[in-house]
Amino acid sequence: MHPMINVAVRAARDAGKIINRASLDLDLLRVTQKSARDFVTEVDRASEQAIIDILLKAFPQHGILGEETGSTHGRADSDYQWIIDPLDGTTNFIHGMPVYAVSIALAHLGVVQHGVVYDPSRDELFTASRGGGAFLNNRRLRVSKRTRLEEALIGTGFPFRKGDDLDTYLEMFKKVAERCVGLRRPGAAAIDLAYVAAGRYDGFFEIGLKPWDVAAGSLLVTEAGGLVGNFTGESDFLHREELVTGSPRIYAQLVTLLKPYAQADRSAPEAAPKRMSATAVQTATAAITQPAEAADDSAPF
Numbered sequence: 037m038h039p040m041i042n043v044a045v046r047a048a049r050d051a052g053k054i055i056n057r058a059s060l061d062l063d064l065l066r067v068t069q070k071s072a073r074d075f076v077t078e079v080d081r082a083s084e085q086a087i088i089d090i091l092l093k094a095f096p097q098h099g100i101l102g103e104e105t106g107s108t109h110g111r112a113d114s115d116y117q118w119i120i121d122p123l124d125g126t127t128n129f130i131h132g133m134p135v136y137a138v139s140i141a142l143a144h145l146g147v148v149q150h151g152v153v154y155d156p157s158r159d160e161l162f163t164a165s166r167g168g169g170a171f172l173n174n175r176r177l178r179v180s181k182r183t184r185l186e187e188a189l190i191g192t193g194f195p196f197r198k199g200d201d202l203d204t205y206l207e208m209f210k211k212v213a214e215r216c217v218g219l220r221r222p223g224a225a226a227i228d229l230a231y232v233a234a235g236r237y238d239g240f241f242e243i244g245l246k247p248w249d250v251a252a253g254s255l256l257v258t259e260a261g262g263l264v265g266n267f268t269g270e271s272d273f274l275h276r277e278e279l280v281t282g283s284p285r286i287y288a289q290l291v292t293l294l295k296p297y298a299q300a301d302r303s304a305p306e307a308a309p310k311r312m313s314a315t316a317v318q319t320a321t322a323a324i325t326q327p328a329e330a331a332d333d334s335a336p337f
Contacts, residue, residue: 038165040095040142044118044152045163047090048138051083051122052156055136059129059157067130077130080104083122087140091118098142103248117143121248125224134158139226141251148274151252153230162230162256170233170259179262179283180235188238188286190216191228195244204297205243211293212241229253232281233260239282239290241267243297247274254281263287267298 037045058065058079066078084104091098092110099117100110110118118140123129125136134157142150153162162177164170170177182188190212195205213219220237222228225245231237233256251274254264264281266273269291273279278299280290 037163038150038168041150041152041163041165043091043094044140044142044150045154045161047087048140048152048154048161050086050090051138052154054083054086055079055123055129055138055156059132059134062130062132065130076104077123077126079129080123080126083138084120087120087122087138091140101247103246115145119143119148119248119251121226124226124249125222128223133223135222135227136224137226137230139248139252141255143251146274148251148255151255153226153252153256155227155230160230162233162253164233164252164255164259166255166259168259170256172230172234177233177256177260178235179232179257179260180238180286182238182283183285185215185239185286185289186217188216188282189218189220189236190282190286190290191220191222191231191237191240193223193225193228193242193245194221200244208241208243208294208297212290215289215293225249226253229281230256232262232283233257235260235283237282239280239286241280241290241294243278245277245279250274250279254279257281265291267291267294269295 068076081104084102088100088102088109097114098110099107099112099114101107101117102120103122121139123136124139128135138154140152141148149166151164160172162172195202225242226249228240229250230253232240257264262281262283264273264279265271266276267278267280276299280294281287282290
């Protein structure tokens with residue numbers, strides 16, 4: 037693995053040890069609310085600090101963007117920025133539901149180059165480097181080979197923060213649910229994206245996501261042969277708070293369903309649906325009309 041990935045893996049595993057120890061005594065856990073239905077625990081903070089300490093010891097000139105500490109650590113003017121979610125799925129964690137993960141990504145000039153998603157409850161380590169492929173515990177990953185949305189299992193996440201547009205989301209949910217074989221909502225976007233990369237899901241969509249939720253997982257998907265974008269099929273999803281992903285043909289079909297709900301249109305419901313750019317149209321059309329890429333012989337899924 038790339039040396040930067042090695043450091044990120046060590047940081048993720050150290051954070052995972054903190055999380056696993058705390059999971060044995062949840063009754064003693066101190067929990068506070070950042071906002072309505074949005075929780076943070078002492079474990080989130082301790083995990084994030086452990087990650088930051090390891091990363092900055094190895095790369096003191098790098099910047100940090102953490103869910104709990106923002107950009108208060110590291111060099112804010114650095115071309116390199118680590119994007120950290122120390123415990124994605126906090127609500128699951130505090131209820132004893134073992135669906136949560138550590139997510140660490142490294143971006144260079146705003147483009148994610150390396151990503152790690154670690155599920156400490158299952159000891160599943162997902163890693164990816166740009167141009168180097170995606171892996172689960174050192175086994176190569178490929179997205180699923182399904183081509184029809186009617187046969188696809190799709191992941192999603194429900195809006196939960198105050199002010200979220202639940203009514204619009206329910207319209208999206210209904211459109212996708214009527215087409216696919218099933219929808220799942222585990223409650224941790226980093227896990228969802230890792231599962232798309234592993235072929236466990238055929239696609240995924242959600243609104244309201246932050247960069248630390250999706251940075252590492254999105255690279256896993258693209259390095260496993262999938263596509264990631266916003267609801268119009270463009271690549272500026274990291275800070276857009278809307279994301280759709282999947283194997284190429286499933287992605288194209290999801291974009292077709294979801295593009296009327298792209299961010300600008302959600303704030304102006306009477307507006308005409310956004311048109312996809314020429315680049316997005318070409319990508320989606322190719323995904324629909326061309327034969328599916330053959331899976332890597334080493335893929336476990």
